[in-house]
Amino acid sequence: MENAIEINGLRKKFGNFGVEDVSFTLPKGFIMGFVGKNGAGKTTTIKAILNMLNRDSGEIKIFGKDNLQHEAEIKQKIGVVMDSPFYEQEWTLVQVGKMLKPFYPGWSDQKFNEMLKQFQLAPNKRVKELSRGMKMKIMVACALAHDPDLLILDEPTSGLDAVARDELLEILQSFISNENKSILFSTHITTDLEKIADYLTFIDNGKIVHSDTKDNMLEKYVIVKGGRDALTPEQKALIIGYHETKVNFDGITDKANLKNFPKSLVIEPCTMDELVVRFNKEGRNKS
Amino acid sequence: MNIVISNRSDQPIYEQIKEQIRSAIIRDEIAENEMLPSIRSLAHDLKISVITTKRAYDELELEGFIATVHGKGCFVLPKNKEQIREYKLKEIEQHLTNAITNAKMIRMTSDELTQLLHILLKEED
Numbered sequence: 377m378e379n380a381i382e383i384n385g386l387r388k389k390f391g392n393f394g395v396e397d398v399s400f401t402l403p404k405g406f407i408m409g410f411v412g413k414n415g416a417g418k419t420t421t422i423k424a425i426l427n428m429l430n431r432d433s434g435e436i437k438i439f440g441k442d443n444l445q446h447e448a449e450i451k452q453k454i455g456v457v458m459d460s461p462f463y464e465q466e467w468t469l470v471q472v473g474k475m476l477k478p479f480y481p482g483w484s485d486q487k488f489n490e491m492l493k494q495f496q497l498a499p500n501k502r503v504k505e506l507s508r509g510m511k512m513k514i515m516v517a518c519a520l521a522h523d524p525d526l527l528i529l530d531e532p533t534s535g536l537d538a539v540a541r542d543e544l545l546e547i548l549q550s551f552i553s554n555e556n557k558s559i560l561f562s563t564h565i566t567t568d569l570e571k572i573a574d575y576l577t578f579i580d581n582g583k584i585v586h587s588d589t590k591d592n593m594l595e596k597y598v599i600v601k602g603g604r605d606a607l608t609p610e611q612k613a614l615i616i617g618y619h620e621t622k623v624n625f626d627g628i629t630d631k632a633n634l635k636n637f638p639k640s641l642v643i644e645p646c647t648m649d650e651l652v653v654r655f656n657k658e659g660r661n662k663s
Numbered sequence: 664m665n666i667v668i669s670n671r672s673d674q675p676i677y678e679q680i681k682e683q684i685r686s687a688i689i690r691d692e693i694a695e696n697e698m699l700p701s702i703r704s705l706a707h708d709l710k711i712s713v714i715t716t717k718r719a720y721d722e723l724e725l726e727g728f729i730a731t732v733h734g735k736g737c738f739v740l741p742k743n744k745e746q747i748r749e750y751k752l753k754e755i756e757q758h759l760t761n762a763i764t765n766a767k768m769i770r771m772t773s774d775e776l777t778q779l780l781h782i783l784l785k786e787e788d
Contacts, residue, residue: 553704
């Protein structure tokens with residue numbers, strides 16, 4: 377299977393911040409959720425994919441091609457949606473399209489106009505008059521107007537209301553109904569991903585904590601709860617994001633560990649939110 | 664064929680899809696050789712991931728209910744009577760086991776339980 381994105385050992389440091397040893401793969405035809413709290417390294421990774429910063433080391437391949445050697449060619453095939461548009465405030469939406477068109481040989485006015493219509497964006501509206509949801513939609517319209525094979529979105533749903541988020545998810549799923557298209561989607565809102573993501577990659581403190589299919593991850597881990605003296609120190613070490621109060625403990629663990637645990641524990645299926653919280657807590661427990 | 668999934672169910676989504684397509688096939692709601700919705704269009708309609716949908720189809724294929732023709736899509740295979748019987752038997756066994764568990768909870772004797780079964784069978788006739 378061909379890969380849309382392949383990152384190996386990416387490193388970019390800004391003093392104490394940045395990313396280190398970031399590696400993951402997004403196979404062609406799927407949606408990957410890129411999850412981590414603010415400052416975890418999501419945007420740095422995305423900027424490295426787009427070659428918007430000088431990385432220290434590592435290799436990035438897009439559709440099997442090195443993103444530095446084939447930069448111009450690759451960028452024609454990528455549509456990008458960042459968290460806010462960089463268009464001039466006074467431009468109308470028609471002007472936005474006209475300004476972007478020369479940069480993309482694959483640009484289609486017809487496609488762009490169709491998207492404006494579908495998103496119910498008035499062509500004569502000015503950028504400054506747009507709501508947060510409309511701004512996201514005009515960015516998506518521009519990203520899709522040049523018929524990309526890979527769509528990269530950086531926190532597209534933050535600040536959007538539930539209706540606008542649902543509309544965006546619908547747009548993403550329609551895009552992916554063509555099996556040659558792929559999406560990388562960074563977010564800290566897990567409910568967006570719970571539904572439509574095929575793959576999940578967790579990043580915390582500049583490092584990849586976990587990358588796998590969503591279904592595998594949700595099946596692999598379970599929530600465990602019990603009395604605070606229920607576990608031996610060896611058993612406690614098997615719990616990710618261990619949290620203890622005066623009366624009990626909770627955390628998540630690999631299902632395979634359950635056979636080593638006492639029967640008295642409460643076991644529940646894991647949710648996405650729980651995964652995010654626990655992997656984050658584990659990072660803090662260790663540091 | 665209708666497929667309605669619950670996000671709050673304990674049953675994994677791929678299993679819900681699998682079961683609903685399987686019973687649609689068993690009940691003849693989808694005919695032999697009929698084409699199923701494509702994996703990607705079903706994922707879109709159900710608002711779930713492609714991988715989850717693919718897993719349901721893969722397992723239905725392994726169980727011999729459907730076949731994938733590359734580049735075309737998934738088709739319903741001719742029904743295998745033996746296999747359907749096997750599934751039904753499994754289901755019956757499970758329901759009876761549930762009945763026994765419940766009977767034990769209220770200390771029902773096995774005679775009382777079989778009696779109840781006979782009464783219910785008679786009512787059906």
